[in-house]
Amino acid sequence: MNYLQERILKDGTVIDEKILKIDSFLNHQIDPKVMHEIQSNFFDYFKSREITKVLTIEASGIAPAIMVASHFQVPMLFAKKSEPSTLAATGKYSTRVHSFTKDKDSDVIISKEYLNADDKVLIIDDFLANGEASLGLIDLVNQAGAEVVGVGICVEKSFQPGRQRLLEAGVDLYSICRIASLADNKVTFVDEDAE
């Protein structure tokens, strides 16, 4: 069992069969110890790959993404939910992402200035559920003609379709924690040795 799994069992709260609350250490209050573990974990998995940029989406992807980018010594870029007043005349890449939690679509953008055809991009996010955010980020990378090296997820809800959708898109997906079920008010991890 890794450190993040231990923290989920210790400090996480199962709200219902789909929602795990871990905002005491991952996505509202953030524990730097957890960030250092995540940073090392992603680095170990992706270190043999050439990576020129780490990409995430605001807001809760930013903390793990900057830690990972810092370890790889490459820039981190985050997709924004609103257009900045300083957007260059070169314009933006834009994609539509559906939030199942909020039941609404929103457009997320990155400035064309910061993603180029020669970039090799590692996508990082805190949660993977339906895969909407990750697929949106992959779309942005594709629009730039750049390469998606992989997708690194802190906590994957493996009982939701995100993992399958990313694998079908041909992505190298690595999740630090894979949750098989939140049924019966209990966190059950995927038994990866048994798979």
Next chain:
Amino acid sequence: MNYLQERILKDGTVIDEKILKIDSFLNHQIDPKVMHEIQSNFFDYFKSREITKVLTIEASGIAPAIMVASHFQVPMLFAKKSEPSTLAATGKYSTRVHSFTKDKDSDVIISKEYLNADDKVLIIDDFLANGEASLGLIDLVNQAGAEVVGVGICVEKSFQPGRQRLLEAGVDLYSICRIASLADNKVTFVDEDAE
């Protein structure tokens, strides 16, 4: 001249007399080298103080805040612009922040679970202009009965009222870069030796 000032002169773009674009390294694409310099700078200034928590506001405050929190080995908390689905029954602290750029008010919140009366809080943000975000964060800390140890700002536009408003609130304000003017399409820093 410090590292952040050098990067502003090298890579910043003056959009008009009020807007400086530095989103190639600070608040859209983020350069980890800049983050490490910022981290050390804030640590040097605040290291003699007891700090139990770093507080910022989503989204562009998150990267510098987690780096600083990591150096102090304390949790980082970010105020959210929308209420999370996992908010506890204990509820939230809420404050209204006016955005002059977008000319609208928005409520920002933190969960009451993560800020207590015995917390000693360092507030970190990327920009200081009118001081709305920092004053909102100070209000949240006050609602919790906690103490604001100081406010650390990456880039202060000293020709706007934020600095004065924070000093009048009795805050220990430290800005890594203080910009005296963006007139004539040029960045002029405050000459702190002459003050």
